[in-house]
Amino acid sequence: MEKVLLFLIRAVLQGTPLLYGATGEILTEKAGNLNLGIPGIMYVGAISGVIGGFFYQTSGSVNPFLAILIPLLSCLLGSLLTSLLYSFLTVTLRANQNVTGLALTTFGVGFGNFFGGSLIKLTNSSTPYLALTKISKAYQNFLPFGNQQLGGQHGFLIYLAVVLALIVSFVMKRTRVGLQLRSIGESPATADAAGINVTRYKYLSTCLGGMIAGLGGLYYIMDYSNGVWQNDGFGDRGWLAIAIVIFAVWRPHFAIVGSYLFGGLYIMYNYLNASMQVQPLLQMLPYVVTIIVLIFVSVRKKRENLPPAALGLSYFREDR
Amino acid sequence: MFKKTIAVALALIMAIALFAACGNSENNEKPGMTEDLLKGAELEKFDVADDFKIGVICLHDENSTYDNNFIKAIKSVQEVLGLSNEQVLIKTNVAETSACTEAANQLVSAGCKIIFCDSFGHEQFLLEVAKAHPEVECCHATGTLAHTEKLANFHNAFAAIYEGRYLAGIAAGMKLNEMINDGKITAEQAVMGYVGAFTYAEVISGLTSFYLGAKSVCPSVTMKVRYTGSWYDQAAEQEAANALITTDKCVLISQHADSLGAPAACESAGVPNVSYNGSTYDAGENTFIIASAINWAPYFHYIIKCVTDGVAIEDDYTGTIATGSIVLSGLNMNVSNDETKQAILKAIDEFKAGTLHVFDTSTFTVGGKTLDSYKADVDTDANFEGDTEVVSGGYFHESEFRSAPYFDIIIDGIENLNTKF
Numbered sequence: 001m002e003k004v005l006l007f008l009i010r011a012v013l014q015g016t017p018l019l020y021g022a023t024g025e026i027l028t029e030k031a032g033n034l035n036l037g038i039p040g041i042m043y044v045g046a047i048s049g050v051i052g053g054f055f056y057q058t059s060g061s062v063n064p065f066l067a068i069l070i071p072l073l074s075c076l077l078g079s080l081l082t083s084l085l086y087s088f089l090t091v092t093l094r095a096n097q098n099v100t101g102l103a104l105t106t107f108g109v110g111f112g113n114f115f116g117g118s119l120i121k122l123t124n125s126s127t128p129y130l131a132l133t134k135i136s137k138a139y140q141n142f143l144p145f146g147n148q149q150l151g152g153q154h155g156f157l158i159y160l161a162v163v164l165a166l167i168v169s170f171v172m173k174r175t176r177v178g179l180q181l182r183s184i185g186e187s188p189a190t191a192d193a194a195g196i197n198v199t200r201y202k203y204l205s206t207c208l209g210g211m212i213a214g215l216g217g218l219y220y221i222m223d224y225s226n227g228v229w230q231n232d233g234f235g236d237r238g239w240l241a242i243a244i245v246i247f248a249v250w251r252p253h254f255a256i257v258g259s260y261l262f263g264g265l266y267i268m269y270n271y272l273n274a275s276m277q278v279q280p281l282l283q284m285l286p287y288v289v290t291i292i293v294l295i296f297v298s299v300r301k302k303r304e305n306l307p308p309a310a311l312g313l314s315y316f317r318e319d320r
Numbered sequence: 321m322f323k324k325t326i327a328v329a330l331a332l333i334m335a336i337a338l339f340a341a342c343g344n345s346e347n348n349e350k351p352g353m354t355e356d357l358l359k360g361a362e363l364e365k366f367d368v369a370d371d372f373k374i375g376v377i378c379l380h381d382e383n384s385t386y387d388n389n390f391i392k393a394i395k396s397v398q399e400v401l402g403l404s405n406e407q408v409l410i411k412t413n414v415a416e417t418s419a420c421t422e423a424a425n426q427l428v429s430a431g432c433k434i435i436f437c438d439s440f441g442h443e444q445f446l447l448e449v450a451k452a453h454p455e456v457e458c459c460h461a462t463g464t465l466a467h468t469e470k471l472a473n474f475h476n477a478f479a480a481i482y483e484g485r486y487l488a489g490i491a492a493g494m495k496l497n498e499m500i501n502d503g504k505i506t507a508e509q510a511v512m513g514y515v516g517a518f519t520y521a522e523v524i525s526g527l528t529s530f531y532l533g534a535k536s537v538c539p540s541v542t543m544k545v546r547y548t549g550s551w552y553d554q555a556a557e558q559e560a561a562n563a564l565i566t567t568d569k570c571v572l573i574s575q576h577a578d579s580l581g582a583p584a585a586c587e588s589a590g591v592p593n594v595s596y597n598g599s600t601y602d603a604g605e606n607t608f609i610i611a612s613a614i615n616w617a618p619y620f621h622y623i624i625k626c627v628t629d630g631v632a633i634e635d636d637y638t639g640t641i642a643t644g645s646i647v648l649s650g651l652n653m654n655v656s657n658d659e660t661k662q663a664i665l666k667a668i669d670e671f672k673a674g675t676l677h678v679f680d681t682s683t684f685t686v687g688g689k690t691l692d693s694y695k696a697d698v699d700t701d702a703n704f705e706g707d708t709e710v711v712s713g714g715y716f717h718e719s720e721f722r723s724a725p726y727f728d729i730i731i732d733g734i735e736n737l738n739t740k741f
Contacts (some may be wrong), residue, residue: 006566010559117383126392127598128383129580133587133605140588225554226584228603231383233554233579266555269738270563276519276549276739 007264007271012158013224015263017042017234019161020216021241022248022255027168028209029245031202032185033090034312036101038213039238040108041082045214046221047112048078050229053135053222054119067138071222079214082108083207091202094314105238113231129230136227155223157215162256164212169252181205185308188315198315216241240266243290249297249305262286350601352654357664358487360615361644363400368628373407374620375427377420377446379439381412384552385578385597390438390461393616401624416441424449428456433627436620437461450474457633459623461616462522464700464724466635477619478723479639482529483671484612484646485596486678487664489533491610491651492572492594494660496538505571507540513564514545515557515575515582519739521697523547525718525725526576529678530594531734536683537663543734544568548577557581565589568737583608592655599649609656610664611649618643636723641671679716684731691716696726 021038028035035041052074056066086104089095120128139155172178181201183191188198220237221229240262247262248254265286269279297305376394378387391410398408409430411423420442424435428449434457437446443463450458450473459475460466466476496510512534516523531543546560558581564570565585574594575582580603586593587604595604595611618639626633639645651661670676681691695706698721710717710726718727730736 003567006563010562014555014559113383117381120383123602125602127385127600128388129385129600129603131580131600131602133603225558225581226588226603228554228580228584230554230579232552235553235555267559267563270546270559271567273737276547279549279738 003271007268010267010270011260011264013263014267015259015261016158016161017216017220017224017237018241018244018262019165019255019259020219021213021238022244022259023161023165023168023252024209024211024213024216025242025245026209026248026250026252026255027172027212028206029250029311030172030185030308031181031205032188032308032310032313032315033087033202033206034097034101035083035086035104035206035209036098036242037082037086037104037108038101038210038242039236040105040111041079041086041210041213042217042220042238042241043108043112043234044082044217045075045079045211046217046234047115047229048214049075049218050130050132050221051078051115051119053132053227054130057132057135062134062138064138064142067135068142071132071135071218075214075218076211079210079217080207082214083210084203086210087203087206090314091199091206094316097312097314109232112234116229116231119229129228132222132227132229134227136222136225139222140226155219157219157223160215161219161259164215165252165256168212172252182308185310188310189317192315192317202315213238213241240286243287246307247286247290247293249293250307261289350650352605352652353599353601353650354653354661356648356650357610357661358484358641358646358648358668359644360647361618361621363397363617363621365400365402366625366628368401368403368407368624371431372403372624372628373409373427373430373432374403374434374436374624375409375411375424375430375432377414377423377427377435377437377442378410378412379414379416379442386551387412387438389597389613390436390616394436394620396617397620397624400621414442416445418445420445421448424458428453433457434459434623436623447471447474457623457627459619459633461619462724464722467722468699470635472632475623475633475635475637476723477637477639478719478725479614479616479619479645480641480719481612481614481646482525482678482718482725482727483641484614484648485526485529486533486536487648487667487671488574488594488596488610488612489530489535490537490664490667491656491660492530492574492592493534493537493541494663495572495592495609495656496534496541498657499571500538500540509569509571510538510541511568511570512541512543513561513568513570513573514543515560515564515573515577516545516547517551517577518549519547519736521725521728523576524730525727526596527574528684528727528729528731528734530574531731532678532683533667535733536667541733544570545734545736546738547736550577552578554579554581558585561585562589565591595649601649601652605652606654608652610651613647613649614639615645615647618645638719638723641668677715679718679727681711681714681716684733686729686731688732691729694729696721697728698722698726 025038049071053071056070089100090097142156180196244258247258380387382388382391414423436459440462463476499505514527534541548556561582562585572592583593583600583604586607593607601608694711696710697704698708
């Protein structure tokens with residue numbers, strides 16, 4: 001029983017970066033922008049937080065409040081600028097969204113590794129890594145509860161991920177803003193005719209989505225990895241997040257379950273003591289489930305389960 | 321035009337803001353750390369011809385723990401010998417594909433007298449280059465083919481890192497003893513956890529020597545091992561370490577994989593950690609004990625000297641404590657103590673005197689029996705069949721019949737959790 005509990009806790013920790021990414025991507029996609037740059041933006045969010053944290057930690061004494069605030073703001077700024085770049089290219093210049101997104105991911109990973117490597121050089125460390133342990137402690141100990149026996153580290157970012165997913169879900173479903181946002185994703189021309197500012201909504205949703213996704217990167221470094229940055233350490237999580245969007249049929253509250261499920265399947269072999277040959281099979285399961293969901297959804301053709309109709313298409317007002 | 325200008329300006333602002341932020345770094349004060357317990361060899365300077373060039377091919381760049389170790393080593397040799405940057409050519413991010421052949425050929429064209437590859441998978445590609453260019457010395461770390469291929473210009477190298485791991489194991493055993501004496505755990509609860517990459521002989525040789533080091537001072541110790549199936553997967557290593565700590569009740573962790581996943585998990589859970597490939601003190605001020613690593617500088621120094629003097633390079637070179645190829649970081653006194661330091665220094669002296677053998681068959685059993693004889697898979701073949709008797713004189717002769725490790729036995733006291741062996 002204890003083992004199950006330990007597993008569930010790890011599944012949540014493992015799933016949290018995915019949840020940030022998925023929530024951000026859903027918000028973006030609902031306005032019709034297919035942002036495949038999310039994995040890159042998560043990298044940029046992570047390294048921006050690390051840059052902020054690094055200079056704060058090396059500047060001397062560490063105040064817990066600032067230790068949280070500075071990396072958080074740098075992370076948000078970094079992911080905002082990257083999302084702005086994406087929005088500018090795809091919304092204003094109407095560049096192809098797939099290509100822009102993929103390019104942005106390549107850019108983000110390179111950006112992270114470049115500045116990660118540069119910071120590592122500044123430390124003159126014999127082993128190539130950055131350790132923002134003090135900053136990380138501030139993140140992990142921000143909430144007064146947490147249990148060493150259960151593996152410790154329960155920072156507020158874990159709860160924030162759920163709260164954000166629920167807020168996005170609520171706004172999308174229950175508010176006028178959400179309705180207008182969704183209408184743009186389905187048919188921007190109709191929304192435009194109804195007097196909704198398509199460009200503004202697209203910019204806002206992409207930037208907010210990017211910032212939420214960036215927090216996933218920040219969480220991964222500051223909370224999950226105990227403040228350790230190593231190049232390529234974040235791995236392919238961003239793509240998992242995009243798979244969850246499909247798995248959750250564009251609903252943030254489903255993404256909560258999806259993320260924890262994906263996170264759990266990713267580490268399950270440790271708790272089953274499965275042999276190394278079985279490990280890739282277990283880690284493959286989330287993708288198999290995603291494919292099944294895709295097939296199921298497209299066969300049933302229920303309107304509310306389909307992707308936004310205008311997803312991935314640039315909007316030309318003159319194009320009738 | 322206006323939009324383009326804005327796009328460029330945005331990109332510039334981002335870049336400048338980040339560069340501007342790059343100020344000065346901290347000084348490396350590490351409270352609690354002793355001096356390095358085992359330092360690398362002091363290398364002597366000799367004259368190298370002005371037209372001498374060496375090429376080094378690395379799988380990743382200096383941001384990988386593994387490759388960084390080689391790059392650091394060649395740069396230190398470059399400094400000692402006063403070689404220019406035109407004489408030391410380093411190619412990074414060379415995959416274990418024909419990209420390796422291509423990189424090696426470029427280095428040959430550039431006039432390199434020696435080409436060195438740092439990754440296991442580079443071997444077959446370097447071998448082709450060695451055959452095509454008999455005038456170029458091709459040296460390969462961690463490989464296994466030199467002693468059977470018998471090419472005059474193809475050589476393997478490794479180091480007796482099991483000696484380093486044994487020493488690090490002593491630090492682990494002493495920590496367990498301290499925990500037992502303080503009443504924190506009972507003698508039976510002295511269970512160590514180990515995060516390994518693959519079930520290769522290199523990993524098994526390393527984890528066994530680590531275990532034997534711990535056992536030499538803490539007889540009741542046992543060890544559980546989890547493999548991640550990757551040399552570098554931060555999250556997988558962290559999760560494996562975490563599972564070892566929480567579900568398997570391990571009270572001390574060590575690892576043989578390249579990320580800081582395991583040390584980070586240890587610092588987070590407050591569990592002592594013995595590291596590898598370099599100090600991870602910064603990531604674990606309260607849990608890092610000690611780290612062992614291979615120092616490749618003596619090997620680079622040796623091959624350059626051989627080429628300069630026109631002497632043949634050994635087919636299989638095994639760096640040892642005696643050649644200065646094994647290094648230990650400082651000991652973290654926040655976690656360890658002076659007694660441990662003395663125990664390690666004593667063992668170092670015994671290694672230097674040749675009286676201590678890591679795989680002494682009187683110190684371990686396999687399936688309840690003493691290991692009297694073992695045919696190890698020294699010569700590479702498709703079926704991984706044992707071909708060479710490696711137990712004699714009361715110990716397992718690791719890295720003597722070829723440089724790369726071939727100890728692949730799971731001894732009593734070590735339990736593999738996620739592989740059927």
